[in-house]
Amino acid sequence: MLYINRSSKTPIYKQIYDSFKEDILTGRYAPQTRLPATRRLAKDLGVSRNTVDLAYQQLVLEGYIVPHACSGFTVEPIAPATVYQPVKRKDTAEEQQKPKNKIQYDFWYPLLDCILFPMKTWKKLYCNALSEIGSSKFISYPERHGEPQLQKAIADYLFRSRGVHCAPHQVIISCGIQFNLELLLKLFDPSCCTAAMEEPGYNGVRDLLQANHFRVSPIPVDHDGIVTQHLKDCRASLLYITPSHQFPTGAILPVNRRMEILDWAKQQNAYIIEDDYDSELRYFSNSIPSLQSIDRNDRVIYLGTFSKVLAPGLRISYLVLPPQLLERYRQICGFYLCQVPYTNQLALTEFINSGYLEQHIRRVRHAYSEKQAKFLSAIDRVFGERIHLFSKNAGLHMLADIETTLTSEELIQRAEKVGIRVYSAKFCWSSPATAPEHQLILGYGSIPAQDYEPALRLLYHAWYEI
Template sequence: MLYIAKDIQIPIYEQIYTSLMQEILSGSLKFGDKLPATRKLAAELSVGRNTVDKAYQQLVAEGYVTAIVGSGFTINKIASEFYVPNQADFSTHTYEPKTPSFSTRYDFAYGAIDNSIFPHKQWRKSINNALTLMESYSCINYPNRQGETSLRQSISHYLKRSRGVCCNASQVIITCGHQHSMEIVANMFEHSSKRFAMEDPGYDGIRIVFQNHNYQVIPIPVEKDGVSIQSIEDLDTDLLYLTPSHQFPTGVVLSIAKRRKLLQWAFNTNSYLIEDDYDSELRYDTNPIPSLQSLDNHDRTIYTGTFSKSLSPSMRVAYLVLPHSLIDTYKHYYHRYNSQVSVLHQTALSDFISSGNYEKHMNRLRTFYRKRQHALLTALDEVFGNTAIISGEGAGMHILLTIKNSLSQNELIKRAENIGIRIYSPSANYMNPTDCPRSQILLGFATIPTCKFKAILEELYHAWNNECQTN
């Protein structure tokens, strides 16, 4: 007998289709059998005839049955040797109402951006200016392969002012995201030793890029002032990836002493440092930390940045600043590749930066997130006191929180989920996830309303300290 459940979100026609499809594959309905008439099955199930017909038509479209005028729907011959019963088999059990689960009310996702702070008016003006400029072109050509010259010039001037990065437009490559930037670097070093070192913990999205290019990834431990110098002294690698101004995810800052030692190591070993400056301008307790590239006298730093944290991750605009020594290598590999970023977005972004609106926006953004983080830290102190350890609070849009109780990371996350609050584990950022501290969680605070922090944290405190709470 065929069952349907009207109290679940799966459409009824899909339940009918799935049940019949699995009966055909399991052999319960055999070659040559006929399906019940649509009117009859609709009456049995107390559903509309159109609902049944829609399910039957899907079976016809996929070849399970044949519709014969005047004779109904007949089962086709289907090979069943590879059939594996689906766990969602509607034909083998009835559905009982489940205990309602809490939907996610608050999400501490890292990387999400509060849309209310986006400079809609100023960006719209830059888009209009870009359209007007493009309208004046005598012809429409392919984009500049490294990215539009105007944007590369705007970025080089801005980086000089804000981060001390010494470069010109010829060194800047416009990319469609940070991982795309790293794809370019991985390809450029394709014929090297293919040994890639990075911080541990570190951004797992970059580790995956290099692993996919068959690099041997070498983890370098992170200490309280940045990567371990002792671990790199005898390191034989072409590339070392760093987030020196705000290490991800720990939040530590690479000390000036270590910066100089790393630059000397890169020069001595003919290696390159990749400086990921992903959110360096969002520093709250001090001025932004000078970039590693600004200290480099030997041309050994590949500088990379993105507009994902400052404007929008959906815009997909990032950039590389290559050392002079790598420009020819880049051109050798990419001289026939076209830019993958919209010319409209590039032209608008150039206008947005050169007009001064980007720097104004960054000032507003820094103030906005400083206040939001302060509200979170204040609420954490009031609710958790000394039962939680905070790290990484000097900058950015996330913190690490270590809870001082007997619950594991998974238990903390599950209990939060049970009350509609989503929090995250930083374990994926470790080469060996078991190295992640047992009760540590990552909280991105960009999209949580400031006025809600205390109430949310009180709920979490109760959930994490109530022995009767079910896991």
């Protein structure tokens, strides 16, 4: 029997439609069955005839019933393969009774400390951008490669901070590193192009390469970064690398290996994708010059982002193309429009040109340096020699080797039972089965410093005392 719930937020016509649709699909209404007349059904349900008409019209539109002149509606025959049994939803009360572990601390490595975002300054610049925009800008499409004033601001900033040599028109602005890479890969033919990358390395890039049908050649990493001898043994024509802060180990590629990689690229006529994802966050030394800054043969494609130093929610990243790739990019990807809103681009331009960016970088570098020192101190007090940490001089995460007989899956499960999320490093390996068993990536950026020790003591209890 058709039942109408008058307290439901679902419109009554939709309830009628849903009821008949389910009855038809489950076979309760056989083909050629005549539906109740609209006038009679409206009277029985205590609703207007227009409401019933609307439900029937939707059923006709979707092919469930057929109208007949002066004789109402009949059910349309439906192929048996399309008839389904409705999936029973779990009882809400039962769901609510299930015990759920409330997550109190999350060591997810991309997370930032939200209180460090310069909200007051950004709001002011954003409002200024809105007031400066004429109506013509709102009804116009954006510049394809980004607003020229932001391209120039980024080019100037990169030269000051990273030694990157480029003209403003070489800067392509987009809404995220992965989208930039997606466009960049269109410039290369995967059928005859092998892409090399660090092992372990950033799985998001590996997944993207494989999704675009590139053969991926993993190159081992040691305490100094990518092992160039192994690179020479593979026939890659594209190399993705994080030389200034290798992900996830934190290794810094020394200058002799940088020169070897540049020489390899020249000899192989290959290109290097340099991902400089968090170069601003270096704590115990000045920022290391980029690989692009010492490239004299235009073999380096430079990737950068404002996600780490400002906020990922702004969705502003960029790539710097060598001159010989720029024309190919215009031919193949020139029809893509910049995905970053004009107001965000204008606000960021002023943020850079007014000196706010470099002032903000000094502030967050100091804040994260203090947080890292407190995190290291808390780890030492709680775990002692039971955790070995890799590079500790930059970034918002550390690769940790845990002294335990538990698997990484067991470490994660036990942590979740005490309200903590930790993450295995296995996803950084092309073959997780060959990855070290007890390595985790611990991100400390978003957790308040005063909570480091309580969180770590919960982990110690979960891993060693339960």
